[in-house]
Amino acid sequence: MRNQELPYMDNQETPATKAWVGAGLLAALGASLCCITPLLAIMAGTSGMAASFSWLEPLRPYLIGVTALVLGFAWYQKLKPARKIDCDCETTPKPNFMQTEAFLSIVTVFAAVMLAFPSYAYVFYPQTQGQQVTADKANVQTVEIKIKGMTCAGCEGHVNSEVNKLAGILKVETSYADGNTLVQFDKTKTDVKQIEKAVLATGYKVTEIKKK
Known part of the structure; x- marks a missing residue:
């Protein structure tokens, strides 16, 4: 078979890169968990668990930083120019969905939504002001x-x-x-x-x- 010059996808998502993406998601969730938990507690009818993750609040700036760094690195790995090598293979393997920019975009948007959750969490709670009762x-x-x-x-x-x-x-x-x-x-x-x-x-x- 004649050698053909095909693109070598050295920026394909490796297990290590997937681990970075997973770490970014976990950091984003951790940064918002202290505010997500109260809402989940009400929905589950277990109010007492609401403050379980309040200890994460002082760590929030660091978790936001970790999220930005790991997802930034994942994007760098995805977008950096690919090298070309001589290859005897007939076709270049098609990456699965989790190796695509579309998947990384979804992960990034989801992380951003999680990080911003504290700023809009109030919309999920009823805006009540008492029970409209009268009293002497x-x-x-x-x-x-x-x-x-x-x-x-x-x-x-x-x-x-x-x-x-x-x-x-x-x-x-x-x-x-x-x-x-x-x-x-x-x-x-x-x-x-x-x-x-x-x-x-x-x-x-x-x-x-x-x-x-």
């Missing part, structure tokens, strides 16, 4: 509860969702940045202990309670 002003009380473990807007939505399950809740405002929730309620229908219990059900820690 003499019975209205406000309490501020300091909370440890919240890391993003998804955590705020989780706390609001749990507290609003109680009867007599007029208004709930939770801030992960301030680490607190302000709850206005009818004290004839619920009390501070019940509200604290609802917050604790999310898995976060209550550090202080102030009655207004």
Whole structure:
């Protein structure tokens, strides 16, 4: 058989490159897991697991960096010019889908969506402000509860969702940045202990309670 000069695909995806892509996905998931977990907890009806991955929040900048580096390397491997060698083979093997730029593009977009999750997590939670109930002003009380473990807007939505399950809740405002929730309620229908219990059900820690 006559030797033919065929392109040698030295930028084909090797097992090592696939490992880099997998590492990028895991890093992206890890960077967002602390905010994804509260939503999954509500969907699964196991609120207590919501704060299980809050310890990942301080690592988020590093995980974002790792994601960018490994996916950047994968793209470099994919797009770098291919060398040409003499080959006795008849045809160049067609790469499977996981070796294509289309697959790497899907992985990259998915990683970007995961990394951005904390910025839009709130849209998955009901935007409720109490139960539209009326109460005598003499019975209205406000309490501020300091909370440890919240890391993003998804955590705020989780706390609001749990507290609003109680009867007599007029208004709930939770801030992960301030680490607190302000709850206005009818004290004839619920009390501070019940509200604290609802917050604790999310898995976060209550550090202080102030009655207004």
